[in-house]
Amino acid sequence: MSAPRGIRNRARTAILLDVDVPLIGRTAELERLRAARTAAAAGSGRLVLVSGDPGIGKSRLAAAVAAESTVPVARGYAVDDPGMPPLWPWLRVARDVPGLADVLRPGDSATAQFTMFADACDVLAAAGPLVIVLEDLHWADQTSLRLLSHLAGEISRTRLLVVGTFREATGPLAGLLRSSESIRLTGLSRTDIAVWLRTQEPGVDVDTVASRLSASTNGNPLFVRILMERKAFDDPSAHPELRRLVLDRLPHEARGVLGAASVLGEEIDPPLLQAVALESDVDAMLDLAVRAGVLRSVPETATLAFTHALVRDAVYSELPPSQRVVLHRRAAEALEKADHCAAGRIAYHWRAAGEPVHCVRWARQAAKAAIEALAYDEAVKFAQLALDNAVDSQAELTLELARAEFVAGAIGPCLEHSLEAARLGAGRPEIVAGAALVSRGVGDVKTVAAVDRLCASALRLPQPDAVRAQLLAKRAIAAVDTGANLRAQELSASALELAEASGDPDALMDGIHARHFTLCAPQFLAERMALAYRACELAEQARQPLAALWGHLWLTDAAFQRGDLSEVDHQLGQIEQFASARGHLLARWHLIRARAARAALVGEIPQALAHNQEARGIALRLGSGDAAGLGYAFLNQISIMRGAIDRATGEAALALLRGMPELVLVRVFIPLTHAMLGETEQAVATFEEFRHMPETLQIGPRWAPTVFHIGLIATMLGDVETAERVYRCFSALEPDYGCDGSGPLFCAGSTARILGELAFTCGRLDAAVAHFETAIRMNAAISARPYLAVSRLGLAKTLVAQGESLARAKELLTGAAAEFRLLDLPGQLAAADALLAKISTAARNSNPLSRRETEVAELIAQALSNKQIAERLVLSERTVESHVSNILTKLGAANRMEIASWSQGALGGGQGR
DSSP: OOOHHHHHHHHHHHHHHHHHHHOOHHHHHHHHHHHHHHHHHTOOOOEEEOOOOOOHHHHHHHHHHHHHSSSSSEEOOOSSSSTOTTTHHHHTTTTTTTTHHOOOOOOOSSSHHHHHHEEEEEEEEHSSEEEEEEEOOOGOHHHHHHHHHHTTTTGGSEEEEEEEEEESSSSSHHHGGSEEEEEEEOOHHHHHHHHHHHHOOSSSSSHHHHHHHHHTTTHHEEEEEHHHHHHHHHHSSGOOHHHHHHHHHHGGGGHHHHHHHHHHHEEEEEHHHHHOOOOOHHHHHHHHHTTTSSSSEEEEEEEESSSSSHHHHHHTTTHHHHHHHHHHHHHHHHHHHHHOOOOOHHHHHHTTTHHHHHHHHHHHHHHHOOOHHOOOOHHHHEEEEEEEESSOOHHHHHHHHHHHHHHTOHHHHHHHHHHHHHHHHTOOOOHHHHHHHHHOOOOHHHHHHHHHHHHHHHHHHHHHHHHHHHHHHHHHHHTTTOHHHHHEEEEEHHHHHHHHHOOOOHHHHHHHHHHHHTTTTTTHHHHHHHHHHHHHHHHHTOOTTHHHHHHHHHHHHHHHHHTTTHHHHHHHHHHHHHHHHHHHHHHHHHHHHHHHHHHTTTTOOOHHHHHHHHHHHHHHHOOOOOHHHHHHHHHHHHEEEEEEEEHHHHHHEEEHHHHHHOOOHHHHHHHHHHHTTTTTHHHHHHHGGGGGGGGGEEEETHHHHHHHHHHHHHHTTHHHHHHHHHHHHOOOOOOOOOOOOSSSSSOOOOHHHHHHHHHTTTHHHHHHHHHHHHHHHHHHTTTTTTHHHHHHHHHHHHHHHHTTTHHHHHHHHHHHHHHHHHTTHHHHHHHHHHHHHHHHHHHHOOOSSHHHHHHHHHHHHHOOOOOHHHHHHHHHHHHHHHHHHHHHHTTTTTSSHHHHHHHHHHHHGTTTT
């Protein structure tokens, strides 16, 4: 359907105006876009993001490359309008891409949204070769940016050139910069402005005027253009308010209509403007504004827009306050009649009109719609708008804001608003219980303690069985932090039983969560896996957005414990889909943390460190101090793996540990760090409180890692009594790969290895050999390279202590040392080299043979004949016979076989000399 005549005329005028604006000072940037367009046409698609300040020329540059294109061009844009629906930029693109509009239908689940992204990318790829221009992405909704991020991951295999423009990179835009080419536009240079002046104002003193314009505008092309049109060459500094210059360009008779248009936003729908404007001749006034260059046509939508945000801002700022109120009221009323999907836009108009009751009603509706569309950041914005304008119901609105913040991953603010909601709604069972149940599955100590207090308050009020089950589940989780693991297990069992009786899926999910957490110990693997599968099944029934996440995380941890890395990868793939589809920071944090653990386990240490750094950054954005602290705990584990820690890192770790929460699992790293630094006295002194804990700690969350590290310190300090206590704890368990269900912060390979170290420290050398042999088999089975090498070192150390199989010990050490060098594990390498030197020294000290006789003996051990030995050593065969005779005499050996046996035992078979 063709556009109305007036719109078509305005479109032609706007196009002429754009062509009249020269593209100055952008040669290099335009060449980069041309190169990207050529690569895309050849089948290597590109995403190029163009950024810069308002007026800097982003749109002009994108328009230039599109105008030169010999392939189709599709355009989309975002607008500065709170009522803009999700996927608006892509819906604009869909006008030029057949089939795209049919798949742009956000579903009500993460799976549906992921499917939509995949389908949209397939449609776009099939449309190539194609140039897509997406403007003003800084205003784009989160769903649009996630679709662009999804496309960025596949674009290199398409014939698409996507050019996006934005002002500043925040949130998802910053992440997109890592998977795109970026062009940052800055102001024009004095030389660029001079070139422009020569084409437009040949009669002026170009150098002088260019200098003045450069100084007064900082090279912003829009500002330069305004001053050039005003011919303000003599003294540009006399016009510091460029906004005033914008207003001077407005047709006087059109100012009333433009004022009404500025209230509607940067983009203008003429029929809506007719309902809002106080004047009757709206269409004629719009024509005047287009001819004056104040408005431009948007042909693909048959609408108009201000030529620049600064133009709209200037017009809006000049409206008298009373007129603004009237226009915003008229806009809200018109939108209510025309488009109930514009809830957010309507809410903002009512706020500007000074009508808080209407604003709150529409803001709550907008927040609900945003959550349904998985636009969680938008939901927070509208929930905050509702609360800011509330005249009553503050408790309910504060609770709604907390819920929106939780699903958006803003854990810190979520806790604050949960506490505030409970305070405002004190004595109201539904409010206090609701506040206690907002945060789910967050292990931050501060959060858990605060939520426990809320749960206790809520349980003192009358509550339905389903709610009581949820509150008991929360209390079970909190009990763990006090060390009352048995009490926590009792509470979780009661919560799960009550939840099952209630039939409420959310209560059941909370009961399962608490039960799983309180059974976080290696002994309960089977029951934890069963709970994890139940959580995954409940994900579609429960209203909790993170239900599926917990199930897959628990299955990931169980797979780590079993050493099933293919299952680990499968579950991480499920978590990645969840995190990508929902854009949830907490899910992303769990995903990256698990990837760091997996990479470290198989010896991909640089990649593990990179993942850990990314996870720490996400934790800081979440506002969770404990989550950020786990990043440092990961670095401690890397130091343990490497067998070394430098002084600066160790001292920084000690300072951090002393300021962290008073958890046993945190405090135990203080003596461990001292021991790694070689500060034995400090290590012994700070270790004293932990020596008897293995006998007193209740089995449950944190039991296994706490006892494990106590045993590790005991082996480092040679503390036989404590090593015996830990050995008794672990020796009754079947060896696995660690991880107790509490989250795979780190996986240190087969637990048989630590049993070997403990047995060695206790003097149980035969048992140590058996444990290390098991550890070698288990670590080799999953390619856990660092721990396979460390297990070989442990076995070699034990064989040397036994005084047996020195040849095998030397072989084990040689292979382990080579791996330590490749993986950069300096402490472990030093231990292997020291033990190799010890074996060599012992061999030399016990060797009665001369150097030449030793060489002959070693070659005999290799089954060489006298003739072959003579050739190898460049000797006569008679001389070799003489050496063999001397060797038999000195060793008291009866034959060559006994010489070979002696050589292999005493000299290690000559390997590695």
